Amino acid sequence: MMDHAITLLLLTLAAGTPLVFAALGELVTEKSGVLNLGVEGMMLVGAVVAFIVATTSQSPWLGVAAGMAGGAALSLVFAIVTLSLHANQVASGLALSLFGIGLSAFIGLDYVSVIIEPIRPLTVHGLPDIPVVGVLLFGHNPLVYLSLALFAAIQWFLSRTRAGLVLRAVGESPQSAHAIGISVVRIRYLAVLFGGACAGLGGAYLSLVYSPSWAEGMTSGRGWIALALVVFANWKPWRVLAGAYLFGGVTLAQFQAQGMGVELPSQYLAMLPYIATIVVLAIISRNAAVIKQNAPASLGRPFHPEG
Amino acid sequence: MMRIRLEPRAEPSRFAGWLSPMVAAVAVVLIGLVLFSLMGRNPWHALYVFFIEPMNTLYDAGELVLKASPIMLCAVGLSIGYRANVWNIGAEGQLIMGAIAGGGVALAFHDSDSRWVLPAMFVVGAAGGMAWAAIPAFLRTRCNTNEILVSLMLVYVASLILSLLVHGAWRDPEGFNFPQSKMFAETALLPILVAGTRLNVGLFIALAAVAAGWLFMQRSLAGFQMRVAGLAPAAASYAGISSSRTVWIGMLAGGACAGLAGVGEVAGPIGQLLPVVSPGYGFAAIIVAFVGRLHPVGIFFASLLMSLLYLGGEAAQMHLALPSSVTGLFQGTLLLFLLATDVFIRFRLRIVRPPTAATAA
Numbered sequence: 001m002m003d004h005a006i007t008l009l010l011l012t013l014a015a016g017t018p019l020v021f022a023a024l025g026e027l028v029t030e031k032s033g034v035l036n037l038g039v040e041g042m043m044l045v046g047a048v049v050a051f052i053v054a055t056t057s058q059s060p061w062l063g064v065a066a067g068m069a070g071g072a073a074l075s076l077v078f079a080i081v082t083l084s085l086h087a088n089q090v091a092s093g094l095a096l097s098l099f100g101i102g103l104s105a106f107i108g109l110d111y112v113s114v115i116i117e118p119i120r121p122l123t124v125h126g127l128p129d130i131p132v133v134g135v136l137l138f139g140h141n142p143l144v145y146l147s148l149a150l151f152a153a154i155q156w157f158l159s160r161t162r163a164g165l166v167l168r169a170v171g172e173s174p175q176s177a178h179a180i181g182i183s184v185v186r187i188r189y190l191a192v193l194f195g196g197a198c199a200g201l202g203g204a205y206l207s208l209v210y211s212p213s214w215a216e217g218m219t220s221g222r223g224w225i226a227l228a229l230v231v232f233a234n235w236k237p238w239r240v241l242a243g244a245y246l247f248g249g250v251t252l253a254q255f256q257a258q259g260m261g262v263e264l265p266s267q268y269l270a271m272l273p274y275i276a277t278i279v280v281l282a283i284i285s286r287n288a289a290v291i292k293q294n295a296p297a298s299l300g301r302p303f304h305p306e307g
Numbered sequence: 308m309m310r311i312r313l314e315p316r317a318e319p320s321r322f323a324g325w326l327s328p329m330v331a332a333v334a335v336v337l338i339g340l341v342l343f344s345l346m347g348r349n350p351w352h353a354l355y356v357f358f359i360e361p362m363n364t365l366y367d368a369g370e371l372v373l374k375a376s377p378i379m380l381c382a383v384g385l386s387i388g389y390r391a392n393v394w395n396i397g398a399e400g401q402l403i404m405g406a407i408a409g410g411g412v413a414l415a416f417h418d419s420d421s422r423w424v425l426p427a428m429f430v431v432g433a434a435g436g437m438a439w440a441a442i443p444a445f446l447r448t449r450c451n452t453n454e455i456l457v458s459l460m461l462v463y464v465a466s467l468i469l470s471l472l473v474h475g476a477w478r479d480p481e482g483f484n485f486p487q488s489k490m491f492a493e494t495a496l497l498p499i500l501v502a503g504t505r506l507n508v509g510l511f512i513a514l515a516a517v518a519a520g521w522l523f524m525q526r527s528l529a530g531f532q533m534r535v536a537g538l539a540p541a542a543a544s545y546a547g548i549s550s551s552r553t554v555w556i557g558m559l560a561g562g563a564c565a566g567l568a569g570v571g572e573v574a575g576p577i578g579q580l581l582p583v584v585s586p587g588y589g590f591a592a593i594i595v596a597f598v599g600r601l602h603p604v605g606i607f608f609a610s611l612l613m614s615l616l617y618l619g620g621e622a623a624q625m626h627l628a629l630p631s632s633v634t635g636l637f638q639g640t641l642l643l644f645l646l647a648t649d650v651f652i653r654f655r656l657r658i659v660r661p662p663t664a665a666t667a668a
Contacts, residue, residue: 087646099639105632221463228456267471274460285452
């Protein structure tokens with residue numbers, strides 16, 4: 001029983017990690033006042049680029065780096081269109097997702113049935129053998145630790161550093177930030193690129209660790225769920241983390257139920273994450289005052305110094 | 308050093324508004340040229356296969372219009388919402404729901420030879436699409452929930468419901484265990500319009516929707532209110548335009564049109580329920596709505612272009628051994644270029660010269 005609970009916990013962390021990466025990145029982007037709906041596309045491009053580079057170079061870590069670069073490159077397109085060319089952020093984000101879905105399917109075609117050696121969990125000698133605590137503390141994949149480090153870094157950056165303060169100021173009131181000499185566009189570019197790299201990292205985790213392979217549309221909506229998570233989390237990093245594991249747990253229910261021999265068509269359980277997202281979003285957004293208080297005030301609005 | 312700067316225009320430029328879809332389309336063709344040469348194909352021949360060949364014969368022309376119809380329908384419905392900043396991106400799910408609802412009628416009345424089966428399918432299908440769109444509308448107006456995310460999540464749910472039905476309750480008992488329903492009876496199929504093609508009378512439903520969309524947006528008070536709500540939300544609420552009514556109209560219009568498109572597919576070229584009833588028409592319609600400038604006439608032409616991209620992708624796969632996913636790539640590129648060139652509607656380029664010694668003095 002204990003073993004089962006521990007396995008479940010490990011699996012939940014593993015399933016939640018791609019969401020942690022993508023949602024934390026999007027959180028930073030949104031904190032700067034930019035809404036990038038292209039997360040699904042950026043994750044897919046990150047996943048396929050990471051997979052291609054990892055298989056051809058035989059180096060999974062090079063793949064991870066390439067995945068981040070791929071996600072960031074795609075987000076650069078979004079940044080140019082929305083920040084330099086003042087296009088509507090909602091439409092451009094949708095365009096980016098559709099573009100990323102098409103692009104990843106296109107470049108990944110020759111890699112669909114390729115098998116890859118996944119990135120293995122850390123094996124510090126002897127440590128995971130310590131009962132209970134050993135596995136929980138030391139038995140994870142390196143990328144899971146990276147996601148936790150990313151969480152800590154973002155939490156610290158947003159609440160404790162001057163640069164974090166500048167980022168939030170740009171998101172709350174770009175006009176005032178501009179007036180005191182902050183380059184709003186430059187900060188937003190950096191925030192969008194960071195979000196893209198994180199989404200790419202989430203994609204890389206999927207194709208190199210979680211289900212080490214490439215398949216068209218393999219994110220199956222995780223990018224959109226990550227967007228919902230940011231709202232669910234009220235733009236607070238620790239709530240993103242909690243929410244991601246909650247959803248990770250929901251996706252697992254599918255396999256758990258099948259394992260326990262529940263006689264239910266798989267489609268019912270496959271629907272769960274999507275329905276859960278809707279229900280949770282509805283409950284959270286009911287309280288408009290809280291959302292208004294926590295959402296970056298300029299979210300989704302274009303900025304031009306002359307109006 | 309000279310710098311190029313964007314300067315806001317006093318008035319939005321109508322000319323730039325018409326020009327940018329053309330520029331975007333040309334840009335896609337140019338990117339196609341580069342892409343095809345990079346993949347080691349003769350780029351001019353590839354362009355011919357992709358963009359010209361799909362229109363060569365009568366049959367091909369029929370296919371072009373056949374595929375354009377559902378996209379046109381979905382896009383007209385979506386554009387009504389988009390005009391009012393109601394972002395329904397779940398037309399694909401509403402289309403699937405329409406197909407399920409309409410297909411359900413066809414299966415239930417399989418043995419009937421009444422000529423009312425087909426009209427009933429479309430009515431029920433439209434209702435199915437509307438019901439699916441009503442969920443995000445309800446949550447947006449009651450709980451202030453973001454309709455983008457809800458409508459998109461429901462796409463996944465709808466396709467799982469369809470999969471559930473064709474794998475289970477609605478599976479054809481004589482279908483060798485394939486996940487598909489019975490073939491629809493003759494009375495549940497759209498009559499062919501032009502002999503020798505697959506083009507059916509569903510085209511008229513799409514054209515009627517284009518006309519109705521134009522009448523509603525340009526000639527009715529409610530349509531005017533939708534446009535005001537989109538352009539100036541604050542002014543709209545000051546003028547007493549109900550924002551929840553705007554959301555409901557925008558969502559239901561999108562849902563109804565997508566539902567009709569779904570029935571058109573299963574009662575037309577498909578003729579039964581399959582696990583997949585649309586190759587992403589509902590998503591392509593988002594692009595078409597924007598490329599068509601959220602205007603019914605623009606949408607009419609943009610949906611033909613989009614249909615050409617689908618057919619070109621198929622042709623490229625067959626004759627050039629290019630992956631058909633090139634279609635998705637071109638679709639995304641088209642919209643991104645459009646949004647980028649749209650900058651010239653509200654801004655103009657101004658070349659700024661730094662003051663030289665002569666002018667400064």
